[in-house]
Amino acid sequence: MTVQPEVQDQYEAYPYPSRNPADEQKRLITGSPSNLAELNHYLFAGKRDFSKPFRALVAGGGTGDATIMLAQQLADASKDGKGQAGQVTYLDLSSASRAIVEARAKARGLNNITFLSGSLLDLPSLDLEPFDYIDCCGVLHHLTSPALGLKALTSVLKEDGGIGIMVYGQYGREGVYPMQDLLRSLGKECSSLAEKVKLTRRLLEKLPPTNSFNRNPFVIDHKASDAELVDLLLHSCDRAYTVPQVADLVASSGLELTAFVEPIRYKVETYVKDAKLLQHAHALPPIEQAAVAEKLASNMKLHVFYLSRRKDTVADLSQAEKAIPIFREMQPDVIAKSLQKTSALKSNLDGIPLNLPLPRLSSAIAKRCDGKNNLSDIFAELKELDARLEWDKFLQQFKEFYRVFNNLNHLLLRYDDN
Ligand SMILES: C[S@@+](CC[C@H](N)C(=O)[O-])C[C@H]1O[C@@H](n2cnc3c(N)ncnc32)[C@H](O)[C@@H]1O
Known part of the structure; x- marks a missing residue:
């Protein structure tokens, strides 16, 4: 198995995000990418019939938010209500995370999930049937080579299939990377990740008001639990993307970027109303306009986007x-x-x-x-x-x-x- 041992150890000790299977009785967690109506809109022009066979892969599925959402929504969309049409394959390095997803699926009575343990980098050799849809949320930016990861995903994508991705956004994570560096230095003497967590909590209480992480109001994930804190501040392999870097990553895979969501974030007119400035901005190619919007906003801590081999996969009002x-x-x-x-x-x-x-x-x-x-x-x-x-x-x-x-x-x- 192609793994980064430190990354695997982290997610064995701190499955991410922290989830309690008992909560499945109370609510279904939904989100982007991979909400069924959303992926239909952005990847299949809104024309996919989910009562017919549909194969989804969740690569680096963690504790299962996308897996459970997709499996439940596919089960609901299938004619018999038992999810016989839409099938979800879950893949992750972390057996601790997988155990949580299995318990969540059991709590919901879902029977349309196949569980696999392993690295997404090994997908080309796993001999799996190709997929209509692949979710890879918050995973590529933790690989030594995200481009290799995306290539591995593409190798198991059906010709007319699509991929939903989330990677970190650079500008909204202002202060995160200096803090990671700082904690790497301070934590040299720590013998375990648990000890580093304690040290980090201690430091967070004492940060000077000028500290860039302290001044960033958008990054609050670490407040939720230790798993979130480790993921944000103590990760051994983590990078963030600007819009042009997302475009380069996508270009390396030969796929088309069909849409960023939410679209409004990537439009210059969301941030600037001045006609002259807009005239200059609108003269740029679309991806450069999105890059300008991102820099203007400076608050995007992640990018969610959909990929396909085809252009024009987004539903429109032509009919x-x-x-x-x-x-x-x-x-x-x-x-x-x-x-x-x-x-x-x-x-x-x-x-x-x-x-x-x-x-x-x-x-x-x-x-x-x-x-x-x-x-x-x-x-x-x-x-x-x-x-x-x-x-x-x-x-x-x-x-x-x-x-x-x-x-x-x-x-x-x-x-x-x-
Ligand atoms: C930040 S978590 C994201 C979990 C989930 N996708 C979500 O959005 O809630 C990253 C997950 O990717 C998994 N992972 C990291 N590298 C992987 C690899 N090469 N193959 C499969 N899973 C991997 C980790 O074990 C972890 O569960």
Whole structure:
């Protein structure tokens, strides 16, 4: 097995993230990448039918957030409700982490997960059937060669499959790497990782106010538990990426970067309203615009993005009548209510206040985005309420509404019966 012993030892001692299988009775943890509606939108133009066979791999699955989310969502989407259609393969170096995922799966009664122990670097020789989708969240940046890791993932990807990745973002992790260096020096005399954890906690209480880590309000992971603290500050192999570095990593694999999420973070106009500045920014190629946005914001501590061998895998409104808008992790009724008396959506992107203008019909549209209605259905219902409403006017308002919510990764599209 191709392993980095220090990395393996860390995740055996401190499975990440810390999870209690008993909590499965209370909630399903969902997130990006790999939410089923989201990966369908960004990788399969919204046209994937999850009641048909679908093979997902979670590479470096840790304590199982993506594995459990995917397995549960695939089970829910399968016709018999038992997950016979969609199958998930979990792979990780850490047997302690795997034991936690197995217990979480058992607590949910999921029977569509195959568990493998090993290194993702060995994927090319594991003789596995290729996958429709591969999740690799928070893992590549811990490999000696992330490019080799991505190549290994690509070797088991189906021709029309896609990959969802998360790697650390450089600017939002301001102060993390000096702290890691500092702790490497201070911890030289420590005989165990547990001792280093104690030393780190001691130091964190005594940091001067000028310390760059102390001044970074975005990085708070270490407060959750020892596992999070070790992952953030005591990792033996950890690097972060800028947008151009993500682009280089992707180029090395021969894949296309189909989308960053949330898209709004990667748009210059999110941070700058000045027309002249925007004119200069918009003259740049898209990836350079994203790089400018990242530098302007300086608050991105991670990058989530989707990869495919194909271009144009993102769902769009080119077949608007048939498009089914679906809220990601939001209740249509709740959103509709919150939009009743406002003409703008107020939000906050890690310190950047947002005030996004919304069209007049927003509340009425939101109420009907239940993941079943397509745009023709929604238009028909609204026309019942106002006979003067024309399709073109409705579509124009829907597009404005969609742009706001999709940019925030709250609203996605699906197409049925393809
Ligand atoms: C930061 S954790 C992320 C866990 C999970 N993907 C998540 O996002 O919650 C990194 C995980 O990658 C695993 N890992 C590191 N190198 C690996 C490798 N070469 N092959 C397989 N797993 C690896 C570690 O054991 C650990 O569980």
